[in-house]
Amino acid sequence: MTVGMPGTGIGGLFYLASALWMPLREGLRAVGRRARPRPRRLRLALRQGAIGVGALAAIWTAGWLVGVLIRVSAASGVAAAGPRSDALSHAVPASAALLTIGTLAGVLLGVELLRLLMDRRATRPANRHAAVARAWGQLSDSGRQRAAAAAARRWTELTDSGRKRVAAAAAWAELSESGRKWVAAAAPWTVLTRSARHRAGPAAPWMAATPSRRDGAGNAARLTLLVLGLTLLPAGVARGQAAPAIEPLVSGSHDSDGNRVWRFAAAADVRVAGATRLGIALRHTDVSDGFAQTSLDELSLRVSRRPRTGVRVEATAGVLRPHAGAGTESNAIVPTASIRARWRPSGGATALDVRGRHDVLDASPTLVVNRVRRSEARVMAQVPLFRRLRLRALGAAAELRTETEVNHRTAGSGIVAFAVTPLFEVSGQFHQAGYAEPSTAGYFAPRLSQTMEVGSYLEVETTRLIVALDLGVGVQRLAEHGGGVGSWERALRLYSLTMVPLAPGRQLALEIEAYDGLIGTESAGGAGWRQLSGALSLRWALR
Amino acid sequence: MRSWFVPSLAASPAAGDVTVIVRAYNEAAGVADTVRSLQTQTAPPRDIIVVDDCSTDGTGDVARALGVTVVRPAANTGSKAGAQSFALPRVTTRFTMAVDADTVLAPDAIEQLLPAFERPRVAAACGFVLPRRVRSLWERGRYVEYLFAFTYYKQVQDYYGKPLISSGCFSMYRTDALWAQGGWSNATLAEDMDLTWSLYQAGHEVRFIPEAVCYPIEPRTMTLMGKQLRRWSHGFIQNVKRHWRGLLAVPYLRSAVAVAFWDAILASVAFLALLPLLAIVLRSPWVLLGYVIDAPVLLVAVLPEAVRRREVGRALASIPAFFVLRLVNAVFFLRAAFAELLLGRSFRTYEKGH
Numbered sequence: 001m002t003v004g005m006p007g008t009g010i011g012g013l014f015y016l017a018s019a020l021w022m023p024l025r026e027g028l029r030a031v032g033r034r035a036r037p038r039p040r041r042l043r044l045a046l047r048q049g050a051i052g053v054g055a056l057a058a059i060w061t062a063g064w065l066v067g068v069l070i071r072v073s074a075a076s077g078v079a080a081a082g083p084r085s086d087a088l089s090h091a092v093p094a095s096a097a098l099l100t101i102g103t104l105a106g107v108l109l110g111v112e113l114l115r116l117l118m119d120r121r122a123t124r125p126a127n128r129h130a131a132v133a134r135a136w137g138q139l140s141d142s143g144r145q146r147a148a149a150a151a152a153r154r155w156t157e158l159t160d161s162g163r164k165r166v167a168a169a170a171a172w173a174e175l176s177e178s179g180r181k182w183v184a185a186a187a188p189w190t191v192l193t194r195s196a197r198h199r200a201g202p203a204a205p206w207m208a209a210t211p212s213r214r215d216g217a218g219n220a221a222r223l224t225l226l227v228l229g230l231t232l233l234p235a236g237v238a239r240g241q242a243a244p245a246i247e248p249l250v251s252g253s254h255d256s257d258g259n260r261v262w263r264f265a266a267a268a269d270v271r272v273a274g275a276t277r278l279g280i281a282l283r284h285t286d287v288s289d290g291f292a293q294t295s296l297d298e299l300s301l302r303v304s305r306r307p308r309t310g311v312r313v314e315a316t317a318g319v320l321r322p323h324a325g326a327g328t329e330s331n332a333i334v335p336t337a338s339i340r341a342r343w344r345p346s347g348g349a350t351a352l353d354v355r356g357r358h359d360v361l362d363a364s365p366t367l368v369v370n371r372v373r374r375s376e377a378r379v380m381a382q383v384p385l386f387r388r389l390r391l392r393a394l395g396a397a398a399e400l401r402t403e404t405e406v407n408h409r410t411a412g413s414g415i416v417a418f419a420v421t422p423l424f425e426v427s428g429q430f431h432q433a434g435y436a437e438p439s440t441a442g443y444f445a446p447r448l449s450q451t452m453e454v455g456s457y458l459e460v461e462t463t464r465l466i467v468a469l470d471l472g473v474g475v476q477r478l479a480e481h482g483g484g485v486g487s488w489e490r491a492l493r494l495y496s497l498t499m500v501p502l503a504p505g506r507q508l509a510l511e512i513e514a515y516d517g518l519i520g521t522e523s524a525g526g527a528g529w530r531q532l533s534g535a536l537s538l539r540w541a542l543r
Numbered sequence: 544m545r546s547w548f549v550p551s552l553a554a555s556p557a558a559g560d561v562t563v564i565v566r567a568y569n570e571a572a573g574v575a576d577t578v579r580s581l582q583t584q585t586a587p588p589r590d591i592i593v594v595d596d597c598s599t600d601g602t603g604d605v606a607r608a609l610g611v612t613v614v615r616p617a618a619n620t621g622s623k624a625g626a627q628s629f630a631l632p633r634v635t636t637r638f639t640m641a642v643d644a645d646t647v648l649a650p651d652a653i654e655q656l657l658p659a660f661e662r663p664r665v666a667a668a669c670g671f672v673l674p675r676r677v678r679s680l681w682e683r684g685r686y687v688e689y690l691f692a693f694t695y696y697k698q699v700q701d702y703y704g705k706p707l708i709s710s711g712c713f714s715m716y717r718t719d720a721l722w723a724q725g726g727w728s729n730a731t732l733a734e735d736m737d738l739t740w741s742l743y744q745a746g747h748e749v750r751f752i753p754e755a756v757c758y759p760i761e762p763r764t765m766t767l768m769g770k771q772l773r774r775w776s777h778g779f780i781q782n783v784k785r786h787w788r789g790l791l792a793v794p795y796l797r798s799a800v801a802v803a804f805w806d807a808i809l810a811s812v813a814f815l816a817l818l819p820l821l822a823i824v825l826r827s828p829w830v831l832l833g834y835v836i837d838a839p840v841l842l843v844a845v846l847p848e849a850v851r852r853r854e855v856g857r858a859l860a861s862i863p864a865f866f867v868l869r870l871v872n873a874v875f876f877l878r879a880a881f882a883e884l885l886l887g888r889s890f891r892t893y894e895k896g897h
Contacts, residue, residue, distance in 0.1 A: 011806035012840065014798070018699045041702065048699050051844050058839035066836070069829050103809065104802070111801045115791040386703070386795070 010104040012055075017416070019052030021389050024418070063097070098432065101414040105393040108383040112350040243505055243541040244270040251511075253533030259364040262286045263535075267302070275306040281316070285362055292365040295323045300336065310345040314338075320360055322368050334360055334373060349384035349419070361400070366442030375399045376409075388419040392427075400443065407445060408436040415455075423459040428452075429472065438481040444529070448479040449519050451491055470495040476518045491517030505541025510534070561588040561653060561715065562634045566626040567644035568596040568619070571605050573760060578609045580647035586654035589636050593644070594626040602644075622893040623711065624734035628726035634718055641727075641735075643712040646759040647675065655755035656715050666720035666747035667739060669709040670755030681768045683861035684868025685761040687845055690858060691865075693753065695844040701751035705796040707803065709742075709749050711735030713757035720747055731785060732893060733778025740782060743796055744789040765871075770894040772872060776879035777890040779804075784883065808880060811873035835866055 022045035026038075249265040262285070269279025279302040286295045300318025307313065317337045338357035344350070354377075361372040376398035385391050392415035400407045411433035419425045430452050435445035453474020460467045472493035479485040493515055500508040516530045563581050567574050574593065581591050591611040595603035597619040607613045614633065620626045627641055638660065642648070649655075652670060659668035671693045677686045700706045709716075711734060721727075724741050727734045739749055762768035783804055790797045814834065822830040841862065849858035882888045 009806050009810050009837075011802050011810075012837065014802045014806075015696050015699050018703065019695070022699070022702055044698060044702055048695070048702065051695055051847070054843035055840045058843045062836050062839050066832070069832070073827065073829055103805075107801050107805045108798055111791070111797050115797065118788060118791050385798075 010100055010107060013100055013104050016052050016055050016059075017385055017389070017391070019048040020056070021386055022046075022052075023049035025386075097430075098412050098414055101391070102393045102395065102412070105381050105383055105391050108385070108391065109350065109352070109381050112383055116345065116350070244268070245505060245539055245541045247537055247539045249535060249537040251533065251535030253363075253513075253531060255363070255531040256529055257289065257364065259287065259289045261363060261533075269302065269304070277304045278302070279304075281318075287362055287365050287368055289365050292369075294365045294368045296360065296362055296368060297321050297323075298336065311341070311343050313341045315340075322360065322362075322371060332371075334371065336360070349382065349390050351380070351382040353380040354378070361443060364442055370402045370441045372441050372443060373401045375401070382417075385416075390417045390419065390425075391415070392417055396433075400439070400441070400445075402441045405437070405439060405441060407439050407441075409445075410434060417455075417457075425457040427455040427457070429455050429474070435481075444519055445481075446478045446519065447481045447483075448485065449476065450478075450485075451476045451517070452488075453491060453493070455493075466497075466499040466501070468495075468497040478518050486518075489518050493517070505539070507539050509537045509539070511537075559589045560636045561586075561638045561640055561657075562590040562592060562636045562718075563588045563640040563642055564627050564630045564634070565591065565593045565606075565642050565644050566596060566623050566630075567593055567598060567602045567606065568626070569598045569600045569602060570644035571598070571600040571602045574602055574606050574644045575609060576647050577642060577644050578606055578611055580650075581642065581653075582609070582611075583650060584648065584653045585651045586657060588640065588653060590634070592630045592633055594620075594630045596620055596626045622729055622732075622734070624727035624729045624737075627734075628729075631721065631726045637718055638715055639718045639721055640715045641711060641713075642757070643759055646712045646757050648713065649756040649758070652713070652755045652757060653715075656752050659750040659752055660715070660717065662748065664746070664748045665750050666717045666742045666745075667709040667714055668750040668752055668755075669706065669714040670751070670757055671753045672710055672712060673756060673758055674761040675758035676760060676763070677857060677861065679763045680864045680867060681765065682761045682763055683864035684866075687841070687858065687861045687865035688868060690845045690848050691841060694848040697751050698753060700795075700799060703795045704748060705743065705793070705799060706739070706749050706751040707796070707799055708733075708736045709739045709751075712759045713755075717747075720745070731778050731781035732774045732890065733782055736778060736782045737785070740786045740790060740796070743793045744786070768868075768871070769875070772875040773879065773890065774894060776872075776876045777883060779807075779876075780879055780883040781889060807873075807876050811877045811880075814870055814873045815877065834870070838862065838866075841865065 026042050026045040030042075245268065247267040247269075249263070249267070251261075251263045251265075253259075253261045263283060264285075265281060265283040267279055267281035269277045272278045281298075281300050281302060283298045283300075284295065285298075287293070298318055298320040300316045302314065302316045304312065304314040315338065318335070320334045320336050321332075322334070336357075336359045338355070338359070340353070340355045342354075343352045356377045358373065358375045361367040361374055376396060378394070378396040380392065380394045382390050382392045392413075394411075394413040394415070396409075396411040398409040398411075400409060411431070413429060413431040415427050415429045417425050417427035430450070432448070432450045434448045437445065438447075439445040451474055453472040455470065455472040457471075458467075458469045460469075470493075472491070474491050475488040476491035477486050477488045494513065496512045498510045502508060511534065513533045514531065519529055565574065565577055565581075570577075578591060578593065581588060593603070593606035593611055593613045595606065595613055595615045597615065603613045603615055612633070614630055616626070616629050620629055623643075631639070638657075640653070640656075656668050656670060659665050672689050673693075674682050674686045674689065676682055697706060714735065716738075720742060721738075723745065724738060728737050728741070731737045742749055762771050783800065787800075790800055818830060818833045821833075822828060845858055845862075846855065849855045879890070882890060
């Protein structure tokens, strides 16, 4: 019984992604030499991969045909002619694709959320112990032997890896206070180790960290990290994470329009209760473009909380005062606020990031003088498609308001990411954004901007340094209001973060960001825009 | 209780270790073809049990004349699941096969299916399904649907180790795994899906073997097709309701089921409401192209298999029927979803679909 739409519906997309992943998976398997060759499976993977490629080409053809039909119908008077039909011919296939990707991401995320919810209920300490005993009891003798051998290897691998110990420390630091108490009190591994030791020998720690087969590898890895966190973590890390801290920051940016921005900030925060931290931040910003100069001062209160493992909520509320010149209205105080909630279970690939903010654009003196206030909501969701393949969808809506105009910006992105290793990811990305109206307030407001790029994200960790590098290379095109869609142009994007851990709770961080494309951020002043920015911060726990 | 006649799971499968259960209700016209196709297998089964579910057309006599075991319950069991479970206690082989009385197998179907059980964890295996007759609109629609599904989706599912369903018209099971599940359940109208999902939750594997081919007779009229679609739609939703908690623990399958469920709901709404509404609101007949916009994708999956089978003309001629059938599918699925999920009215009457 086929109800859905092969290729274009969410089912079609799901199987398309599944089919395309098959040959890649077999290739990685062959390269990794993880097992003996499986010619039958390889043939199947290649055949289904070929169907997937064919389906992809067919979808593109169908989308192209829809575009052509819209243009033809507009030209023949069946539909509205003019630039609108041109925009429609591009927007309809792109919007349909985004809608389908978003819906599929929503369905998969819903399933994962439901699973985690049910999993959480099923793995409360008492249930967890029973589940492990049951799972172990259900294993055959050979299954137990294999489990024991795998556990021995896993345990050796984990304890031999310095990076895993760092990860264990991080996992422990991620825990809320109640989470740590739960771990300490329930300590399932201590209970289970006793029962498992008699049967599995070296499998005991692994069994302890694997509540049940149904919990999956994610939970096993997370609990293993917690075991390590308890046994190997230097006590100072936990103390460092809990101590009051100060954080000075200096940053600067320069763009191709000649705008220069310097920011000087200082923040302090203290743990007030459990996993809640309260802080205050002061920031001074100087903005100049070679002709005019202005500045802003901002004071904000911050609160952050980790209510449970993998969940982090941050909120700020403050006031900002632009100095646009004596006697101008632009000197009036503007309230600012932001909220961000992130959910990402340790060891899992599912993630949800929801943000809202109200602030002032400050990338150029013109923006500051015009007091361009931005109110924005942004949602990012990530779901694992398969073991290493992740689907990410991002949607954002913003209102940009000045004394004389109100504009709206909508943006959406679809990203398919493949984790080559836990610390290296490659992705295919499609971003689309557009403004409802053109603007004269100092920001570039095209009707449509589209970016297709190949991205890569890499993390390198040593005991003395953590480096993260996010690179995007692709093409970008724009459509201004009243005009057609331009041609594809090169677009580059770079973000890097270098962190130097000095001591538990103390670290130095350097961030560098660069854009080279038609439009980089919503603060861009016009088409054909390049920007380079950097920020240096120091977090210092007062232990 | 059963361990005295069920050998170890690890032993290798053999053709003589298979019993076929054929549930037949008023199938006098077709059961002989089914039985003969079983008897002429390259790897023939040890026993063939025809369950004459109180037929009134002499089905039992036809089967008996072919030399197979015929059993007849005291009263009609009311479902395929009931009839098959009625015969299960008579099975003394390690493997049990369920075949519909309107289905004939390719001569080597059993031989192709057996190697799947070399893996001890495999509890069920199914094969490629193709309509025996491709004449009417509905049979043509089903022909393309099967070509597409068994060439593309089902093989992808098999690669990830989770075929969504071990088809009821032709599947083989490990007998003790079947016993452990209590046979085929009457809890839903799609007993094959019910059993497949139960096996996954019990930690078993299910395989799809495309080389093992069977040819059922598909509904040839709208009335018969309606009965089958009604049963399948309600059966799918009943299984989702019954198994959703357990499925959450089965990787890939949980995603595949959720996607199938929402795809069916959303696509049905799009076909039956959104597209016509948009066409009217936008005053653009082009919108109706949405009904066939996926034709290129369909062709990509269907044509290679049609070429392999030297049935390109038949496949191309049948493509339009697929879109008609899909639209009818959408009507039945939405009706079933409305009844089962919103009204809480569970449809329980098993009606033959051909």
